[in-house]
Amino acid sequence: MSIREYWKLKQVAVDRYLKKSLPSPKSKPATIHEAMHYSLFAGGKRLRPVLCLAAADAIDPHWEVALPLAGAVECIHTYSLIHDDLPCMDDDDLRRGKPTSHKIYGEGIAVLTGDALLNQAYQLAATASRTKRYSVADLVAELGYAGSSKALIAGQVADIENEGKKITLSQLRYIHQNKTAALIASSIRLGAMAANATPRQLEALTDFGQSLGLAFQVIDDILDITQTSEQLGKSAGKDLTAEKATYPALLGLDGAKKEANRLTQKAYQSLKPLGKKASRLEQIASIMLSREN
């Protein structure tokens, strides 16, 4: 199976799982369930759940055990996008090439839709199975950390607070580490935990996830200035107009590309202890990092 086919297979599995597990878009009250489905099925690439399932697969062929967690991380990712796009936050009209939630449903419902998806993430996580090494409480705690005011939300807060300010590279790294890398790393960790990874395997995958997550964000910064809105499916050049600090702004375009390359190599290195089992993760990373949107 090619890596594109492998990705597709995992993507279909998580889509099917989410469709089966969430309240149907017609169930009462229909507005909120419609709005949850609208954002959740807006054509995302399912990067985080695919990483979650591939991490499980690197440990144990029964990777389906990680589906509740793959679904949960996608719910958290989608909620964070909906709230990020609100007029009081990034004020964005376009996401994945479609009008954002508040443009369609209004701001009040968009806030509640994000809330509902965040809550749904934990409802899904609660249905996961415990393993020999990890309890469901461990899995919920891991997800809880990723979504917390010390990780995902810390990054969003720092992002808001630093808009229009000159910041250092270490401050920028703090934002990216929390806003982007933490959930990517936890997606991978959760997949590994659901598959009962050994402490050594979990450590290797954690390192991989952190480097990969940072590399992903550096490339995102680069694409924001080198691509058009049409290519991105969201407003391009937004970081510049919002006076947000980015890697290219701090290091120049070449410097940012070098940093992305350094982090990518570090990510690949981290997979070494897993040997051949990690080949799918390596291939997924290579797709992620060579993407054009």
Next chain:
Amino acid sequence: MSIREYWKLKQVAVDRYLKKSLPSPKSKPATIHEAMHYSLFAGGKRLRPVLCLAAADAIDPHWEVALPLAGAVECIHTYSLIHDDLPCMDDDDLRRGKPTSHKIYGEGIAVLTGDALLNQAYQLAATASRTKRYSVADLVAELGYAGSSKALIAGQVADIENEGKKITLSQLRYIHQNKTAALIASSIRLGAMAANATPRQLEALTDFGQSLGLAFQVIDDILDITQTSEQLGKSAGKDLTAEKATYPALLGLDGAKKEANRLTQKAYQSLKPLGKKASRLEQIASIMLSREN
């Protein structure tokens, strides 16, 4: 010990637990942690956590086992108030006699503060201990239901959608059941589960919680028109100006009082199977239902 002292004791226990368990208001990024503490320690009566702990106490003298869940329900309650008060929702400037979160920190941070508290609820729940009958996954699932698009959020959505519309009594009950009663009932259920309640005990306490939750909301509706803003600590008469359906609007003031009385009696009846052990819960209910704000 008087019931006021009993309430105070439980309130102090949950406050101490929350202070100990949440990131300190000075921890980085300080804005979000300050804002979480601001709303969480704004002088709430801790109704839901006190009910949670008292329910645990009705089953087992080691009621402290329910503290993580008592803390979790208060985090969920507080997050829902912060988001409810946003300009795009109820647009309220005053809560518990103090400026609302978005008035102090701005809308973006207020959205994130609500998000952080919702997420925190699950981080706390993940630290609960399993009992013989209930796993941590059961506890997380119960909390997940209470906060979901089929309970708390369903009520908020229906509330938004029905503003300015003529609605029936059954529609109004749907709103109140979901927006208010569901979390109150789950607070009680979670305390009982943490104390390893038998199925029969849990059923009795569930019935109690549902009737109590509804009665509480009917009285809230009554107070909104009979009390001043100063007495309430929040804007009075808001339901009228927002053209919200309320029990007094549908049944008249006397009719609403009769309904509150009927629900209260039903709540007391539900406690019968628990015998003397339920006396504290009965006393708490009596304080709740005779309150003046």
